[in-house]
Amino acid sequence: MTHFKATRRGVLIGGAASLAVPLLAPTRVFAAGKTLADIKSAGVLQVGCEATYPPFTFRDGGKIVGYDVDLAAVMCASLGVEPEFIDTQWSGVIPALYAGRFDVIMSSMSYRKERLEKVAFSIPYAEASQALLIRAEDAGSITSVSNMSGKVLGVKLGSPGEMMKPALDEEIAAAAGAGFSEVKIYDDHPAAYLALSQGTVDGVLNTLPTLGQVMKDRPGAYALVRPVGQLNWAGIAARKEDTEIVEWMDSELTRLKENGEIYALQEKWFGFKMELSDEIPSFA
Structure with missing residues (x-):
């Protein structure tokens, strides 16, 4: 980690x-x-x-x-x-x-x-609520959180996404046989978004409205997977x-x-x- x-x-x-x-x-x-x-x-x-x-x-x-x-x-x-x-x-x-x-x-x-x-x-x-930000080109292959099996998740330290990680890992393992391959924790969400765009991670957890703003700021670069966890x-x-x-x-x-x-x-x-x-x- x-x-x-x-x-x-x-x-x-x-x-x-x-x-x-x-x-x-x-x-x-x-x-x-x-x-x-x-x-x-x-x-x-x-x-x-x-x-x-x-x-x-x-x-x-x-x-x-x-x-x-x-x-x-x-x-x-x-x-x-x-x-x-x-x-x-x-x-x-x-x-x-x-x-x-x-x-x-x-x-x-x-x-x-x-x-x-x-x-x-x-x-x-x-x-x-939490949502998963992914690269736009992965929208066809990552359509639910279970598709993150064997992939790298990015979260911000202390965020709700980090708190959800253990339960999500268990959920994904139960559905797909294996959980995340790695979880990388960042100082802030922009650093995690940069890692996503560079291919270092495959998805970033954050609240839906905040990710909506990220989508607006970079049209066509990202896609969303929702819902993640409870509303x-x-x-x-x-x-x-x-x-x-x-x-x-x-x-x-x-x-x-x-x-x-x-x-x-x-x-x-x-x-x-x-x-x-x-x-x-x-x-x-």
């Missing part, structure tokens, strides 16, 4: 051990709960993000832009306020939420059991006590699904419409 160093976002996503130490006892500065009246009075909804995750939140000419930014603007219009995105180190984003640095976290935060124990989530606003989504996170804010987010997301505005934003940023669950997934 080839090993490269971790990035800050990957470490947090990687597992419960990464989350447990800094998040066991967050400081709850709004014990009574922040209200929509508080947000309206301030004239702004402060949104924590990591602005290095296109097309959700990233910098363009120094300005934070992306799907999350456009969606937050549409949602905030119903309150007559503006969203203010605050770029935050991902490893400390939940403690920063409870320290009062911002009101919500909106940065493609996927649902996970340990996160659901620490924050209150909205209903899904984006897909976060999952991303939600907007708030403090547990801020129930009014969570109810408002759910109401807004339901409205934007019904009138189609959220799907128009997905077409703009990802190139396809996402299938969004109306409920937060549960974890045993």
Whole structure:
């Protein structure tokens, strides 16, 4: 197994051990709960993000832009306020939420059991399921994950794809007689994509919306294999006590699904419409 160093976002996503130490006892500065009246009075909804995750939140000419930014603007219009995105180190984003640095976290935060124990989530606003990126010329021979038997997989250290690797390896071995020939772990996903294009690996795991952006950036170079593993989504996170804010987010997301505005934003940023669950997934 080839090993490269971790990035800050990957470490947090990687597992419960990464989350447990800094998040066991967050400081709850709004014990009574922040209200929509508080947000309206301030004239702004402060949104924590990591602005290095296109097309959700990233910098363009120094300005934070992306799907999350456009969606937050549409949602905030119903309150007559503006969203203010605050770029935050991902490893400390939940403690920063409870320290009062911002009101919500909106940065493609996927649902996970340990996160659901620490924050209150909205209903899904984006897909976060895994997909497999392959070379376009391999689309005829790799049509499912089982076709990766005897091939090399590329993943980012600490990512959901790395966490899924053992189960996928067993699934492929059961279906095809042998699992991956090798798993190479990279510091970041772009390095894994480069290895894919150079033939060093045969497939790279990442979330579907992120791979949609990769496909848009290099038309004709890659193809997607989906689904991989269980379906999952991303939600907007708030403090547990801020129930009014969570109810408002759910109401807004339901409205934007019904009138189609959220799907128009997905077409703009990802190139396809996402299938969004109306409920937060549960974890045993």
